[in-house]
Amino acid sequence: MFNLKLSKMMEDVQWSFISLATASLSHLLLRIVLGKELGPSGLGLYTLVFTIYIFGMHFAAFGIGVALTKYLAEYDDDLPRVKGFVSSGLLGSIVSGSMMGVLMYLLSGIIAIQFFHSPEMVDLLKITAFCFPFIAMQKAVIGALNGLRKMKWYAVVNIAQSVSVMTVSIVLVLLLDLGVRGAVIGFVAPTILVGILSLIIIREYFSANSADMNAVLKEVFRFGFYIVIANSIGMINVQIDSLMVGHFMSEIDVGYYAVAIIFVEGLRLIPDSVQRITTPAIANYYGKQKYENIHELMKNSMLKVLAITIFISFTLIVLGQFLIEVLFKEEFLPAYYPLLILLVGYSVYAPILSISGALAGIGKVALMSKLSFICAVMNTILNILLIPKYGITGAAIATSISLIFTASLKLYFIKLYIPKPSAIIWTEGPEKDVLR
Template identity: 25%
Template sequence: MNRSIASGVFSVVSAKVVVLVLTAISTPLLYRFLGASGYGEYAFLMSVFAIYMIFVSSGITDGVRKFLAEDRNATNWSEHVVGFYFRLAVGLAAVGAVLLVLAAQFGVVSIAFGEEFTIYFYVLAVLVVTAQFRDYARKTLMGFGLERYSEPLKILDKVGFVAVALPLAYVFGVMGALAGHLAASLLVAVAGLIIVHRRISLSCIYSKPTERFPRTKMLTFNSMSIVLVFLLMSLYHIDIVMLQHFRESADVGNYRAALVLAEFLWFVPLAIQTVFVHSTSELWSQNRHRKISELASKATRYTFLLTAVMAVGLAALADVAVPIYFGSEATPAIAPLLLLLPGALGFALARPILAVSQGEGTLRYPVAATAAAALINVVLNVALIPRYGMHGAAVATSVGYGTMFVFHCWAARHVGFDPLADARIGRVALTTVLAGAPIVALATAISSPWLALAVVPPVGFAIFVAFALLVGALDPAEPFEVLSIFPDPIGSMAASIQGRLEGDGDGQPRSWYQHLLFVAGLSLLVSGLALGVLETDALLVSP
């Protein structure tokens, strides 16, 4: 199958950027329209649905993508794969929908979650069907290497949800938000299946493959991957489900708001993870373990640096950002957000390591590592939520997230690579501590919320980078090495600067440059703090 991996990765990452922007815009509006309580009910329903759909669709979506990508020489191989998984998707969707209807009809939902949730599960039953074929269509297109179609469909799904859910949520509350998901998934399913039909006629669903067709293998494929997905999803959602059981929906809504902000830290690791699944698979096939360790440890270091500066900035601006972003009703979300940030950072570090392990193909150790973190997460949630509510959930989830990094480092050693070879964990941690103090001080000194949001991120980033270069967490040429892969003129200019910074070619940065950075860092620090003090004084003397 001829396709450009780079093009596919670019499509995936570009779609993630667009979806992230749309999510960032729509989430606070949805919170305001539903209120803390309604948003909590909505978050709970989406968590239950996400866990439920693992068993309905995971084997299908991963299977159709894998076996189509194999492009075997067997006669009508692609047609038989598409037809086989389509029939399986129909059967599992029907069973999944019927089970939800029966659970609502016979009072199981009422007993487990409360009478008010019964009506929502009828909508979720329909959503099972539309979401099944939405995901089937997208993954089928990815199996054909058509990310240029599958990823715009992901954007279409988000746009459709925003366009329908926001006005309906304003009028009908939670039911309107669910209707948005239903309409968007139906739209994407229809559009996706039409594109699939143009690639391979869907009449293939009626064709019967030969006896040699690997039905058993395809049915049992990816059982370990399904287990891994389930464990990961439990880390994402078990706290929401348990919090709904022990606390009011308003607490769930505010806790979910804190999670949304904490999960914004994962964008960079997700992008790196997407690239690494592709790039390391080939390296594993060539047994280039040293190169894999080099890439993994560098990705760990970059992830730590980028996520740490985002976490420090978010912590410094939490008192300002949360009320502005979600509204004053979300003020109780500030404390859970601060408790979640350390764990979100640890989970971010685990993602590239997990991606490299997946590229090797043996999932035993990654599953064991994720299972250990998930078990800790569940135990702590059970212990802390009944007594401490959303603060207990935040502590439990943060610890569970954080242990992912520790356990996956252990798993990586057993898989056959070292993610800490050039991670410089100590230096990055020192950078975070040294830069954190002035960044927090700067945010505290500026009394105007909007001015703080405008000043602290760029100045804080400059302070962080300066300290990273000074303590050796980041080499001066490395940022330009990354920029050198961009199209010209950015790429050529960055490559030229990189060459000059590397000096005479021995790979060591020039000492005068470090001294210059030291002065620049101190200057930025002093200027930033002075700006904050001046702003505070101006506010104090204003009438």
């Protein structure tokens, strides 16, 4: 089932890229519409709510999707075991997602008023809470499809989510004039629908063997525990700047900073696509002790991603101000200088991101949690120190420094724990280059 021929690998990368490109484009178009329609303040409020949703989603999913990707890739030739993991993962996702939804609903007032000083955010967070069980199921399905190498269906689910969110949100904001509330409903309602429909895709892997399910569920939750810690702390690394800007400054500043973030997120598109393929591939190679293949895969992936990242960064440096004025409005130009600073950090981080799933692929999830914690603490401290003095520029400086530190730390431990072959034989065989 797990065939690593070049044609299959390239096809998987293409589907992964298409899904992420669609998500990125939908995200960009939606933010452009919201920025022009709602202004910096409305975009800032929406960004804060959506950031909290993204953070809560990682707890709701509880790392189950990543666990399914690893185990299904590792046991790809054992159908009963695959069914056990899929069924257990889905059950676990419903439980963890429901718990997170209840928690978010109960804490919405504290989060909105005590931390962000924004009473209008309370109802928006309560609306958001309803979609957590469904996004958790969707993440479990996506993780299973990734592990099973069904990347076409993986792309279908992601594309359906992205396009439906963009479409419904624009209709509610532009045509029905529902403002920020319409934008929030615009991502909650499609998430619920897509989460339910995604179950149809993997229904053939459902199993009713409760004895096996209980044992596998424990294993999935054990693995997921470390993943959710690592991912959630990792989200702090990625989102703490926006959250701290929201805490220390106004929603208008959040809106400016959101525009800078939108552009640099384009740098994650290629490495994110590649990572979806390298993670299960590394898990498969590692289980078969094919360390030469792992090193070839990582080296070629990083080099290709680095070249593409440098090109995109240079383009944004030259055309950044023009693009901000054309896509948004002239009033969003304060986003340009934070954008330049963020490009430095993301350019260094992107190549490492393309192989950052390697530690999860070889089972070092506890280490991932520790590394994420160290990086998140440093990032948080830097944001607290720099934002009150330098505003959104300080947030960009803190984020870039943290991304560079994170990339260096991850690369060090990936090299440390993946055995280095005594001599790598470079051939023109089908597994030489995932991106060729």
